[in-house]
Amino acid sequence: MKKARFFLATGLVVFLVFGMVGVSLAADQPKFKLRLQSHLIPDDTKRGLTRFAEGVKAMSGGAIEISLFGVGAIVPMKETLQAVSMGTLDIAMYPEGFWFKTIPVSWVGMGIPFVFRDLEEAKYFMLKKGYLELLREGYAKHNVYMIPYEPFSIGLMTKQPVNKAEDLKGMKLRAYGTMADWMGKLGASTVVIPGGELYTALATGVVSGAHWGDAGPMYIMKFHEVLKNYMKPEPAIGSWNNLIVNADLWKKFTPEQRAIVETTAIGCGLMASNETRVICTKSLNDMVNKWEVKVNTLPEQELEKMRKPSIELQKEVMAGKDPLAVKAMGLLNDYMKELGYTK
Incomplete structure (x- = not known):
């Protein structure tokens, strides 16, 4: 409230x-x-x-x-x-x-x-x-x-469905930053591809999935033409x-x-x-109803598996040398405790 x-x-x-x-x-x-x-x-x-x-x-x-x-x-x-x-x-x-x-x-x-x-x-x-x-x-x-x-949120679309954490292992995905770090800990390989080259890379199989905002931006980029699986919930909010x-x-x-x-x-x-x-809600609806994209909603036990590498990344930042980043992670940890997500 x-x-x-x-x-x-x-x-x-x-x-x-x-x-x-x-x-x-x-x-x-x-x-x-x-x-x-x-x-x-x-x-x-x-x-x-x-x-x-x-x-x-x-x-x-x-x-x-x-x-x-x-x-x-x-x-x-x-x-x-x-x-x-x-x-x-x-x-x-x-x-x-x-x-x-x-x-x-x-x-x-x-x-x-x-x-x-x-x-x-x-x-x-x-x-x-x-x-x-x-x-x-x-x-x-x-x-x-x-x-x-x-x-905004960051979604993930892939050629093969992601129904559990282990499904990411071995996938080659377009990603950068926190998403690339997280995917790497789950066994995926990642590569940075500029937006102008991304559709071709997906269509030709250079990579088998990507993040680009969530459903709205992905729809504009026409991901739905070559990727038929959308992961829920979105990995990063x-x-x-x-x-x-x-x-x-x-x-x-x-x-x-x-x-x-x-x-x-x-x-x-x-x-x-x-x-x-x-726009994202409407876009995902169009993907599902007009382009046969499947929404794969992960159960809570799989989400817990996916949170573990995220926690590892946060600990690495906390152990880093940049004082502002360390302070930011301290604020985030305190906030998560206030919300009851961590102890």
């Missing part, structure tokens, strides 16, 4: 600010024309970020205008952090944890398999349990200010698409403008997350 009240209050704040701030800002506010590049294709960029860009413009009284660009339109995805740090890009949307080797604390935000049971738990951990502050400290070292945006803003630009904003950008981002991101959930 507390979580529900918190997120309802966040949404109400956004709508109230939408209605009042734009007409109350002084005419002498500094003006900005900004460029935001996303890691998503153009259509998904528009769907996920247009509300944010329009909201910031309206709430700032037209002082802040944001133009949206899809993946690779200005700089290659792998260069995005550096581009925002240097000011080549003003703002970027990125998948949390993409630079986890550079910013180890972001590993937790990639979505650790079989930790959170729903997205509400993931949102609360990010926004209310101290993880956001640790993330910002990690990103600040690279001259960027980080803002949480949209949480609580991965994030977030924003980074050039820190020098952030300092140029007035306090009111910083509040506008951040409040709008969090509110619109949560709305985008809800919209994505509906």
Whole structure:
């Protein structure tokens, strides 16, 4: 109930600010024309970020205008952090944890398999349990200010069904980050394949399965044409698409403008997350009814087997040398105890 009240209050704040701030800002506010590049294709960029860009413009009284660009339109995805740090890009949307080797604390935000049971738990951990502050400290070292945006789940589609933990052993799968680490401990081999090459790799048998968000993004990528099995529950709940803003630009904003950008981002991101959930439900239904995809729901005893390698990964991070990552895992462990999932 507390979580529900918190997120309802966040949404109400956004709508109230939408209605009042734009007409109350002084005419002498500094003006900005900004460029935001996303890691998503153009259509998904528009769907996920247009509300944010329009909201910031309206709430700032037209002082802040944001133009949206899809993946690779200005700089290659792998260069995005550096581009925002240097000011080549003003703002970027990125998948949390993409630079986890550079910013180890972001590993937790990639979505650790079989930790959170729903997205509400993931949102609360990010926004209310101290993880956001640790993330910002990690990103600040690279001259960027980080803002949480949209949480989502990570699904898994395969050619052969996954009905038990042992079924993953021997599979060759497209994966990276926390998912690749977890799959490796279950005996799967993994390889990183760019999105533009992934469908061909699946169709030709280079790999026999992949994760790419959950059912909605997978449907857009046409996984259902070549993969006929969808695992339930989704292995990882609580991965994030977030924003980074050039820190020098952030300092140029007035306090009111910083509040506008951040409040709008969090509110619109949560709305985008809800919209994505509906799209994913509809997409999975179409996969099942129109493309003969089978949903394989694992029993609790198999889920327990899959949680064990996840716990091993978390212990490895706790034993690591990065102080922010260790603190983040401590926060997560305390949160899991509060929820009654661990002792």
